[in-house]
Amino acid sequence: MREGMFRNISGCAISGIISRSGKRFSGKLIIDSISVMHERSNGLGGGFTAYGIYPEYKDYYAFHIFYDHRMAKKECEEFLEEHFDIINLSKIPTTKIPEIKDEPLIWRYFVTPLPTKLTDSQLDEREFVAKCVFRINTGIDGAYIFSSGKNMGVFKAVGFPEDVGRFYRLEEYEGYSFTAHGRYPTNTPGWWGGAHPFALLDYSVVHNGEISSYDANRRAIEMYGYKCTLQTDTEVITYIIDYLHRKIGLTLKEICSVIAAPFWSTIEGKPQKEREELEYLRNVFDSKLITGPFSIIVGFEGGIMALNDRLKLRSMVVGEKDDMVYVASEEAAIRVIQNDLDKVWAPKGGEGVIVTLEERKV
Amino acid sequence: MAVDYIYPDYEIIRDYDRCIACRVCERQCANEAHEYLSDSKKMIADNAKCVNCHRCVSLCPTRALKIVKSDHTFKENANWTGKSIKEIYKQAGSGGVLLSSMGNPENYPVYFDKILLNASQVTNPSIDPLREPMETRVFLGAKPDRIERDEKGRLKKNLPPHIMLSMPIMFSAMSYGSISYNAHESLARAAAHLGILYNTGEGGLHEDLYKYGKHTIVQVASGRFGVHTTYLNSGAAIEIKMGQGAKPGIGGHLPGAKIVGDISKTRMIPEGSDAISPAPHHDIYSIEDLKQLVYSLKEATGYTKPVIVKIAAVHNVSAIASGIARSGADIIAIDGFRGGTGAAPTRIRDHVGLPIELALASVDKRLRDEGVRNNVSLVVGGSIRSSADVVKAVALGADCVYIGTAALIALGCHLCRSCQTGKCNWGIATQREDLVKRLNPNLGYKRLINLLTAWQHEIKEMMGGMGINSIESLKGNRLMLRGVGLNEKELEILGIKHAGE
Numbered sequence: 001m002r003e004g005m006f007r008n009i010s011g012c013a014i015s016g017i018i019s020r021s022g023k024r025f026s027g028k029l030i031i032d033s034i035s036v037m038h039e040r041s042n043g044l045g046g047g048f049t050a051y052g053i054y055p056e057y058k059d060y061y062a063f064h065i066f067y068d069h070r071m072a073k074k075e076c077e078e079f080l081e082e083h084f085d086i087i088n089l090s091k092i093p094t095t096k097i098p099e100i101k102d103e104p105l106i107w108r109y110f111v112t113p114l115p116t117k118l119t120d121s122q123l124d125e126r127e128f129v130a131k132c133v134f135r136i137n138t139g140i141d142g143a144y145i146f147s148s149g150k151n152m153g154v155f156k157a158v159g160f161p162e163d164v165g166r167f168y169r170l171e172e173y174e175g176y177s178f179t180a181h182g183r184y185p186t187n188t189p190g191w192w193g194g195a196h197p198f199a200l201l202d203y204s205v206v207h208n209g210e211i212s213s214y215d216a217n218r219r220a221i222e223m224y225g226y227k228c229t230l231q232t233d234t235e236v237i238t239y240i241i242d243y244l245h246r247k248i249g250l251t252l253k254e255i256c257s258v259i260a261a262p263f264w265s266t267i268e269g270k271p272q273k274e275r276e277e278l279e280y281l282r283n284v285f286d287s288k289l290i291t292g293p294f295s296i297i298v299g300f301e302g303g304i305m306a307l308n309d310r311l312k313l314r315s316m317v318v319g320e321k322d323d324m325v326y327v328a329s330e331e332a333a334i335r336v337i338q339n340d341l342d343k344v345w346a347p348k349g350g351e352g353v354i355v356t357l358e359e360r361k362v
Numbered sequence: 363m364a365v366d367y368i369y370p371d372y373e374i375i376r377d378y379d380r381c382i383a384c385r386v387c388e389r390q391c392a393n394e395a396h397e398y399l400s401d402s403k404k405m406i407a408d409n410a411k412c413v414n415c416h417r418c419v420s421l422c423p424t425r426a427l428k429i430v431k432s433d434h435t436f437k438e439n440a441n442w443t444g445k446s447i448k449e450i451y452k453q454a455g456s457g458g459v460l461l462s463s464m465g466n467p468e469n470y471p472v473y474f475d476k477i478l479l480n481a482s483q484v485t486n487p488s489i490d491p492l493r494e495p496m497e498t499r500v501f502l503g504a505k506p507d508r509i510e511r512d513e514k515g516r517l518k519k520n521l522p523p524h525i526m527l528s529m530p531i532m533f534s535a536m537s538y539g540s541i542s543y544n545a546h547e548s549l550a551r552a553a554a555h556l557g558i559l560y561n562t563g564e565g566g567l568h569e570d571l572y573k574y575g576k577h578t579i580v581q582v583a584s585g586r587f588g589v590h591t592t593y594l595n596s597g598a599a600i601e602i603k604m605g606q607g608a609k610p611g612i613g614g615h616l617p618g619a620k621i622v623g624d625i626s627k628t629r630m631i632p633e634g635s636d637a638i639s640p641a642p643h644h645d646i647y648s649i650e651d652l653k654q655l656v657y658s659l660k661e662a663t664g665y666t667k668p669v670i671v672k673i674a675a676v677h678n679v680s681a682i683a684s685g686i687a688r689s690g691a692d693i694i695a696i697d698g699f700r701g702g703t704g705a706a707p708t709r710i711r712d713h714v715g716l717p718i719e720l721a722l723a724s725v726d727k728r729l730r731d732e733g734v735r736n737n738v739s740l741v742v743g744g745s746i747r748s749s750a751d752v753v754k755a756v757a758l759g760a761d762c763v764y765i766g767t768a769a770l771i772a773l774g775c776h777l778c779r780s781c782q783t784g785k786c787n788w789g790i791a792t793q794r795e796d797l798v799k800r801l802n803p804n805l806g807y808k809r810l811i812n813l814l815t816a817w818q819h820e821i822k823e824m825m826g827g828m829g830i831n832s833i834e835s836l837k838g839n840r841l842m843l844r845g846v847g848l849n850e851k852e853l854e855i856l857g858i859k860h861a862g863e
Binding site: 011210213215224263291310311 | 501
C-alpha cells in the first residue's frame, strides 16, 4: 500500500527560518534545527522547502519530480515538452547514505508554459501550471511532481529529516527562507511522495497535527477542481491556502481568520467593523474552517506564515534575532541555532505570524 | 354487514382494584371510549373507540389503566397480514381512500440506525464542551463565489440574505389549522427563545404571532392560503412548499369542520369551507416557472429574505435539487418519506418517496459534483428523532434539519396517528376549544426549549468526541461516519465506508 490509498495520520516536528532582509543563508541551519527534534519523528518521512535557491532561473517554474520507473519519465517528459518550454533539466544531486534507501529517480526541470498552449487554455499562467501538475500527478502512473514553484524547491524522502537533508546536500543551497518537517506517521507511507512538505506552485506547507475537519475540507475544496490524492491533512491545507490566497484573493491575515477562525464569543467582543468582517469570513468560507490540532508553517514567495489551530492543541514557538525569524515545534530547535534571541514567544491559537521580506508586502 | 366489524387493535385494561370511578378518563377521552355505569357505579370502556393516545392512562390518578395490543388474531399468514385483510374490509364497506396521519410507520430500513459515529483516540485529542467553546451556530443562505473590496481594500458585504441559527435545527412546517393555536404559540415562542426558526406551514400567520416574525418562516404553498404582502414581509424567510415527504405528489385537504373562527380569518377563506391545496402549484408546471415564483417573492420582499424551496424526497431528487439550486432559491428543504402529516392517504404515505438519508447523501454529492453546493443551503427532515440523527445528517452534508414530529412529541403527542379525526386529546391536532385548552403554551414552549437544549448539549458532546469544535467542520464530513450492515450500493450512495474499513 502506498500513500494515497489509505488515510495516514501523523504526529510531527516542524521548523522554519526566514531572513527578513532577504539575505541568503545555507540550508545547514535548518538541518541543525530540525535534527534537535529527532524524537518527534519516527524515520518514516522528512523534508524541506527552500526559497530563493534558484536566482539564476527565478523566472522559470522549477519542477521537482519523482519517477518510479523510466517509462514514467519518458511519458512525463513528453507531456512537459508538449506544454512547456524546458530551459534546463538534470538529476537532483544527492549523496548516497545508508540511512536513505529505495530512492526513486529524482529529476528537476526549469520550465515556462508554451505561449500558444497557454493562450489556448484561456487560463492565467499559474492556473495553467497548477492544472498541468494535477494532470501529471493523477494521470501519469509513476510520475509525481512534488515541487512546482519559482525560485524555490521541495526536498523530501522517507527517513529522518536530518538524513534527508544530508541526502539532498541541502547545505549546498542558499535561500532566504527554509521550512522543515519530521514525520511520525501511524502507518508506513512506503512512498516518497507522501513525505512532507506538500507544495503547489510556490505555496508549501509543513504541518504537525491531525485535523478533525479533514473530510469536510476535502469535499469542499474538491468542488473547485483540486484532487486530494494523498489523503493527508497537509495536502488539503495546501489546497485551501492556494484557493483562498491565489484564487479568491484573501490576504494571509484573512486566511487565518477563515481556517483558524476566532470563536463567536471572541468575535462578539470586537468593534463593529472588525466583527462584521470576521462574521462575513466565517459565514462565506465556513467549509474551510480547520478544526483539530495543527501547527503549520506556510511558505510562499517572499515570506512565511506560522499558524496554530484555534485551541492551540500543538506546540509552536517563534523567536526573533535581528532580521531573522525562527519558528519551531520546540524552543530547543530555535536555541540550537540561535541562543541569543531578541524575543521569543508562543503565538496564541489562531494567531497567525506572518513574516515577509522587507521589500514586499503580502 | 357482519364482516365490517373489526375487532379493535388495542384493549383498555382497567385494574378494578385501583379504579375509584372518578370518571377522569371519561372526561379526558374525546373519542368517548370510557363510560360510567351509574347503576353499578363502575367504569367500562369501548375498545373500538380507543386510538391508543394514552391520555386516560397519563391522567388516571390511581394508575388503574393501561392499553395493550390485542391478541385477537387472524390465522397466521405471512402474505395476508391482519392489516391487509382489515383494510380490505374497510374499503369494501366504505368505497373510500384510506386515511392516515403522521409518518410512514412501515418496516423500511432506517439508515440513521445503521450509521455509527467516530471519536478521537491518541492521535487527536477529544474536546470537552464543558471546558472549551463548542460552536453550533449556522447560517443558511447562498454564499457568494467571489469577494469584492471597497476602495480602501476592505471586504464588501456582498452576502445574499441569509438566516442565522443558534443550532442546526428548525421546527418544520405545521399549519395553524392542522395544529392548534396553542401548539403554534408554543413553537413560535420556543423558536424565539432558542434563536432558531419555526415554520407557519400553509395556514397563514395568526396576527398575534407576528411579533415572533424574526423567528418565523412563512410558507407559500399551492393553495396560497393566508398569503399577502404583510405576511410575506413579516417572516425571516419564505418557503415555497412544492411537496411533503408524507405525501409526495399530492396536495392537502383541511376539512371545513376545522375552518372555524380565527383559522378562517387567517387562511382568508369562508368558515366551514374545505381548504384544498392542489397537488401542483398551478403556476408551476416546470423549473422555469419555479424560478419566476422565487423571484416574484423576492420582488415582493425587496430581496431581503432568503427563499426556501421545499420538496419531497422522490427518486430523481438530486436532479431536481440541482435544478432548484440554479433557480434563485437560497435554501433547499428536502422532506423524507417518514415525515409527518396531519392527514394523508395511507397508500401514498406508506409507498411513495425515499428515505431522507439516501436523498440527502445523493443531493449533497450531486450539488458538489456540479459545483453549485454553495448556491444553496440544505435542510432535511422526515424524520429526525434525536440529536444523533442531527449529527449524522450534518455529517452526510446537511446544513440544518427540520423537526416536526419530535417537537409535537415534546408537546405531548403520543403518536396515536389519528390527527385526521380532529379529536386530539393532547390539544395539538385539534381545533375543539375544550381540547386545545389542554395544551398550555406557557408549559409547552418550555418543553420545546428543554428538548432542544438537551439535544444541543448532546450534539456538542458528540462533536467534542470527534475533536470538532465548530459545526461547520462536521458538515459533509463523511469520514466521521461508518455503515453497519449495509451493502456496497447503499454505502456508495451514502458516500461512507463500512465499519472496520
